[in-house]
Amino acid sequence: MLLEAKGINLRFGGIRALTDVSFSVRKGEVFSIIGPNGAGKTSMLNCISGRYKPQEGEIIYRGKNLIGRSINDRAAMGIGRTFQNLALFSHMSVLDNIMVGRHHLLKNNFFTGMLYWIGGARKEELKHRRDVEDIIDFLEIQHVRNEPAGTLSYGLRKRVELARAIAINPDLILLDEPMAGMNLEEKEDMARYILDLNEELGVTVVMIEHDMGVVMDISNRVMVLDFGKKIAEGLPEEVMENEHVKHAYLGEEDELLHDDEAEAAAL
Numbered sequence: 089m090l091l092e093a094k095g096i097n098l099r100f101g102g103i104r105a106l107t108d109v110s111f112s113v114r115k116g117e118v119f120s121i122i123g124p125n126g127a128g129k130t131s132m133l134n135c136i137s138g139r140y141k142p143q144e145g146e147i148i149y150r151g152k153n154l155i156g157r158s159i160n161d162r163a164a165m166g167i168g169r170t171f172q173n174l175a176l177f178s179h180m181s182v183l184d185n186i187m188v189g190r191h192h193l194l195k196n197n198f199f200t201g202m203l204y205w206i207g208g209a210r211k212e213e214l215k216h217r218r219d220v221e222d223i224i225d226f227l228e229i230q231h232v233r234n235e236p237a238g239t240l241s242y243g244l245r246k247r248v249e250l251a252r253a254i255a256i257n258p259d260l261i262l263l264d265e266p267m268a269g270m271n272l273e274e275k276e277d278m279a280r281y282i283l284d285l286n287e288e289l290g291v292t293v294v295m296i297e298h299d300m301g302v303v304m305d306i307s308n309r310v311m312v313l314d315f316g317k318k319i320a321e322g323l324p325e326e327v328m329e330n331e332h333v334k335h336a337y338l339g340e341e342d343e344l345l346h347d348d349e350a351e352a353a354a355l
């Protein structure tokens with residue numbers, strides 16, 4: 089197992105965001121976390137990336153417990169992530185945004201900076217530049233490499249975010265709704281990049297996604313959360329047939345229906 093979450097409990101005051109959630113992800117898998125709004129999906133990713141600290145439970149990554157380690161430590165251990173909302177520096181070029189992702193890998197600091205002209209640090213920087221160019225080629229964003237990120241289409245910006253997450257050389261990547269807000273063509277492109285990342289570069293993927301078509305297409309296994317609890321885990325087709333899961337999603341539709349009805353009644 090590459091990643092194992094055991095008995096994760098996360099509370100915010102009186103809110104139980106996650107209750108006794110356990111699951112494991114095998115090396116090389118695309119593992120999706122699905123569930124209705126507010127089910128605890130992002131909270132779970134945040135526990136893995138280090139943004140949130142669960143009150144109870146362990147998260148074991150390559151045999152080491154991650155709890156208590158900083159976000160940077162986890163990145164250095166090979167855990168990359170993207171966010172639900174775009175988090176790029178909009179005035180910086182695509183290239184510089186990706187270099188930011190690379191930053192913690194640069195051994196070069198103030199002191200080693202003095203050695204720059206002697207050779208070591210300069211060589212290191214050249215290697216980083218070459219690696220970043222490889223990522224740019226991989227995600228086919230050469231044509232916008234010098235553009236300010238803020239001027240790009242939404243789909244391209246999401247791709248640059250993925251590039252920045254890949255820049256830390258992750259073994260495990262956490263993707264929070266990578267297709268949100270995309271049109272069909274952009275979704276298909278993104279699905280292909282995620283699969284290439286998984287198959288060609290061997291990166292294990294843990295992904296939150298609302299688009300069931302995408303989830304069914306590219307996931308090896310799926311976990312379903314509802315009100316902070318795991319209600320199902322298994323192959324995509326098994327999970328979709330699960331009565332609890334159908335009920336959780338129907339419940340959400342019911343709620344939406346009631347909201348519409350309430351709105352209609354208010355008019």
Ligand SMILES: Nc1ncnc2c1ncn2[C@@H]1O[C@H](COP(=O)(O)OP(=O)(O)OP(=O)(O)O)[C@@H](O)[C@H]1O
Pocket residue numbers: 100103104105123124125126127128129130131132
């Ligand atoms: N920082 C926080 N402070 C307080 N409550 C939080 C915080 N983060 C999450 N929560 C609460 O935890 C619960 C789970 O939220 P979370 O964002 O993890 O759900 P989600 O499944 O990712 O939802 P969505 O699909 O809408 O993104 C919600 O009730 C949310 O309000």
